[in-house]
Amino acid sequence: MTIYNEKQQEIAEKISPNARISNWKDWKWQLKHSIRDISTFEKVTGIEFEESEMESLEKTIAKFPLSITPYYLSLIDTEDYRNDPFFKQSFPSPSELIIDKYDMKDPLAEDKDSPVPGITHRYPDRVLFHISNICSMYCRHCTRKRKVGDVDSIPGKDEILKGIEYIKNTPAVRDVLLSGGDPFMLSDDYLDWILTELRKIPSVEVIRIGTRMPVVLPYRITDGLVAVLKKHHPLWINTQFNHPRAITDSSKEALRKLADAGIPLGNQSVLLAGVNDCPRIMKKLVHKLVQNRVRPYYLYQCDLSEGLSHFRTPVGKGIEIMESLIGHTSGFAVPTYVIDAPGGGGKIPVTPTYLISWSTNKVVLRNYEGVITTYKEPDSYEPVFCDRNCRDCKLQLKLEEAEEIHAIGIEKLLSDYDDAISLIPESTDRIERRDKLEMEIRS
Numbered sequence: 001m002t003i004y005n006e007k008q009q010e011i012a013e014k015i016s017p018n019a020r021i022s023n024w025k026d027w028k029w030q031l032k033h034s035i036r037d038i039s040t041f042e043k044v045t046g047i048e049f050e051e052s053e054m055e056s057l058e059k060t061i062a063k064f065p066l067s068i069t070p071y072y073l074s075l076i077d078t079e080d081y082r083n084d085p086f087f088k089q090s091f092p093s094p095s096e097l098i099i100d101k102y103d104m105k106d107p108l109a110e111d112k113d114s115p116v117p118g119i120t121h122r123y124p125d126r127v128l129f130h131i132s133n134i135c136s137m138y139c140r141h142c143t144r145k146r147k148v149g150d151v152d153s154i155p156g157k158d159e160i161l162k163g164i165e166y167i168k169n170t171p172a173v174r175d176v177l178l179s180g181g182d183p184f185m186l187s188d189d190y191l192d193w194i195l196t197e198l199r200k201i202p203s204v205e206v207i208r209i210g211t212r213m214p215v216v217l218p219y220r221i222t223d224g225l226v227a228v229l230k231k232h233h234p235l236w237i238n239t240q241f242n243h244p245r246a247i248t249d250s251s252k253e254a255l256r257k258l259a260d261a262g263i264p265l266g267n268q269s270v271l272l273a274g275v276n277d278c279p280r281i282m283k284k285l286v287h288k289l290v291q292n293r294v295r296p297y298y299l300y301q302c303d304l305s306e307g308l309s310h311f312r313t314p315v316g317k318g319i320e321i322m323e324s325l326i327g328h329t330s331g332f333a334v335p336t337y338v339i340d341a342p343g344g345g346g347k348i349p350v351t352p353t354y355l356i357s358w359s360t361n362k363v364v365l366r367n368y369e370g371v372i373t374t375y376k377e378p379d380s381y382e383p384v385f386c387d388r389n390c391r392d393c394k395l396q397l398k399l400e401e402a403e404e405i406h407a408i409g410i411e412k413l414l415s416d417y418d419d420a421i422s423l424i425p426e427s428t429d430r431i432e433r434r435d436k437l438e439m440e441i442r443s
């Protein structure tokens with residue numbers, strides 16, 4: 001395996017004249033020598049920017065800081081850097097200063113759904129727990145750009161304990177998603193402590209970690225870290241490869257270590273204009289992922305955070321990509337394309353349409369090739385009437401406790417046991433008129 005190639009050696013020597021392969025593969029050396037200003041970037045890559053451009057670049061990094069690991073920098077094709085996917089993901093663009101009419105500081109309203117600092121509780125049974133505000137590299141397309149580079153970045157034990165206390169007191173939470181920043185910026189010992197504390201909570205069934213380390217700093221996946229993670233199963237990891245060329249020998253090695261430790265691996269890509277907005281690139285990416293035991297999980301539509309307008313594609317591009325994957329390749333290589341609802345409604349799946357028509361006893365479907373087919377529905381189907389009285393039901397749930405006490409949203413409209421017949425938005429003029437009328441009748 002060529003973990004250290006000529007280009008990397010050249011970069012290492014420019015950064016620090018006595019650098020060796022052992023330095024290059026040391027994640028702390030990589031962090032210490034991350035490129036944080038434009039003149040160092042120029043020196044290391046040999047790329048030179050014009051003076052007029054420098055000014056706008058400096059302005060950009062004053063607002064959204066720059067940090068690139070030497071490893072990630074080594075992925076950039078300096079011959080054609082303007083079109084390079086890694087350059088685009090890591091190097092500032094003056095377009096980041098453009099704020100579109102619909103851009104928001106916190107488009108997903110994570111702060112509004114935050115009961116205690118660091119926790120976002122949006123879904124019934126799982127929470128997002130931000131345990132680090134720092135990353136090894138600052139992705140230019142970061143959703144949480146507003147928080148990147150904040151001082152006092154790693155929360156202390158007191159603050160972490162508040163989050164853990166919330167999870168302890170909220171037994172509905174069965175899945176805890178550790179995120180950041182990058183959780184793997186914490187030391188092995190600190191992570192071990194957090195995971196141990198979480199594991200003490202009986203209602204926590206699974207722990208997930210979201211990290212970009214296998215992509216931007218694969219050497220962080222050390223045997224020591226893996227030994228810590230292994231102690232806290234069931235533990236899942238999601239990473240973020242956006243381009244097939246990011247799956248290098250070093251990345252493969254990191255993924256192999258994690259997978260060999262029995263950690264199920266997933267990948268959350270972001271659809272980025274000029275980086276991966278191409279069915280062919282995405283197909284290559286998902287194939288390389290599954291070869292390395294990583295299941296493509298989500299493909300995100302780029303959200304409405306400030307400074308990302310140049311990365312956004314029309315939703316149609318995502319649907320086109322999904323059309324080119326579903327049926328054309330292994331089912332487990334196909335991610336779910338999602339739009340994270342602006343205003344904070346969570347992730348909404350978007351797919352091409354396969355159900356094209358239906359009658360009372362037949363549905364008409366089309367497949368990926370354009371075949372149109374019918375599925376004949378059963379003539380006699382004895383519906384299961386559900387009044388939530390599981391004890392007297394013919395279906396055998398037979399579990400100690402019944403989960404899901406109440407239905408939410410559309411699920412509620414479909415249920416037999418809830419009387420709701422419609423979901424009505426609050427405070428429309430019509431509803432206000434209706435409320436007023438009711439009050440008048442009553443008085």
Ligand SMILES: *Cc1c(COP(=O)(O)O)cnc(C)c1O
Pocket residue numbers: 120121122123126127128177347
């Ligand atoms: C994405 C996300 C989750 C996890 O969602 P899954 O669909 O279960 O992966 C949980 N909380 C928040 C706030 C999220 O954004």
Ligand code: SF4
Pocket residue numbers: 278279280281
């Ligand atoms: S398939 Fe088309 S868009 Fe994709 S890389 Fe090739 S030429 Fe570019």
